[in-house]
Amino acid sequence: MSWLTNFVRPKIRKLVQKTDVPENLWDKCPSCGQMIFHRELNQNQRVCPHCGHHMRIDVKTRLELLFDEGKYERAETPRVATDPLKFRDRKRYTERLKEAQAKTEEQDAIVVAFGTMAGAPAVVAAFNFDFMGGSMGMAVGEGLVAAANLAVERKAALVAVPASGGARMQEGILSLMQMPRTTIAVDQVKEAGLPFIVLLTDPTTGGVSASFAMLGDIQIAEPGAQIGFAGARVIEETIREKLPEGFQRAEYLLDHGIIDMVVPRKELREQMGRIISLLTKRDEAA
């Protein structure tokens, strides 16, 4: 402790303290290790300008870059029962929820929005990975059901953007039941003759990947995204071997015929708009 903080009274201390300097002026690319100035990184949609590595982005940025001119209309997502199991591990589930809500300023791990993509109307249901790892519980399930209903109502395509570790364990069996529930939701969109497109982002695993997220008419993934059913650690423990290079990455899934395409972030809006226009026989966007 310096003499200054010892001697100066608290209120005055504030005056002499250094003003906050943003710490993260520079980001280090986790893939190539290059330092990137944060403004440059943000302008580049958080894609490393050196190696093209796609970093995770928050849900608001995601919506802005998917919709034309970054404009969209948010839809209300239904309220659900909170903590029906009164779940408690080392911490209460209600506490974990409150923390996540305070951190993200969102109610739960899904955001539903309506807008256009290269002119084509679309409802986007995007996961918020910062909210308890994007885990799928009742609120997320209801959000997808609401998004599907909205798509049918507005005769728009449904675009799901998962970023999730899987089911939310703290909701037990009720989280497992979101697998059939979200499956029904997206089937209703398909039955209405509307396209259901999935944009798989990093990461998409577990109960999310094994339900609606693998049922798209068109399956798109962002470069490098981890996508799979079982977690890499679980597989390693089961087979007691090192996993192959690039395992469960977007490009691996493309090679194995599981997805249609890997699309860089900056081309997503155009490409998805094009697909929706073609599938719904829309006239070419002006």
Place this chain on the structure above:
Amino acid sequence: MATYLEFEKPIAELDGKIAELKHVANGGDINIAEEVAKLQAKTEKLLKQTYAKLTPWQKTLVARHPERPHFCDYVAALVSDFVPLAGDRAFADDRAIIGGLGRFRGRPVLIMGHEKGNDTQSRVRHNFGMAKPEGYRKAIRLMELAERFGLPIVTLVDTPGAYPGVEAEARGQAEAIARSIETCLRVKVPLVSVIIGEGGSGGAIALAAGNYVIMLEHSVYSVISPEGCASILWRSAEQAKEAAEALRLTAEDLKQLGIIDEIVNEPLGGAHRSRADTATRLGEALEAALARFDGMDGDEIRRQRREKFLEMGRQGLNA
């Protein structure tokens, strides 16, 4: 030699005493009938006491009991003219999921389910009931076959979960499970599911998105195994008991939460103690469950199933 679970030690001791008495008396002319009857009454009382208040973790152990009846045992007991069908027509036949045509109490059905196996050799052959993509794709094919011929589908669920492995991922494990769930929900014939042992996560729901879902009394059904949950949330698999409590994975819990429709009581001391009796009880419940859908048309059957799942969790949870 019967397998006793950890918490069944006192029962094992009594059984041991009875066996010993019988052995000693064998050939001799000592009358032991009275003593044996006494001990047997004691065992029965103890079994009743123990099994009346099994903890969720103990139920998990019973559900995984190596002598618990499995898919093939129920088929042998309940289905005549069974014609097993194999393969996904694309890659392989996954013996973790067995299925086929058969006659259940006179009614032609398609019955399928996970098979865990009963000894080392068969457990390996059935991969301990952990299916790979080809298993779920076989299930999809069989469900579509049943739909084409208007046969009701019965699924018996008993799996630790879908197989986590490199080849399973390479062939699209997630997609196969998703499609299997989708097919369960789409078919226009009745689908009755029974959790007969372990209902392990995505691997279970892939066959369990049915019109009517039954659980055997001591089976468990959960989004994750207690060990898996404990190692993630408690950072140690040692806390599996606590996790089992927290997950609410027993038949009683799931009935209360509105996830399942019916519980079939097991004979005293669990299904593995009276396999034939268990099969009969399950048979009765299945017959009644299938009869519910007699006369219902295909669209209605599908609508009922969808609405049931859509309504789950919407009411009665935050009372």
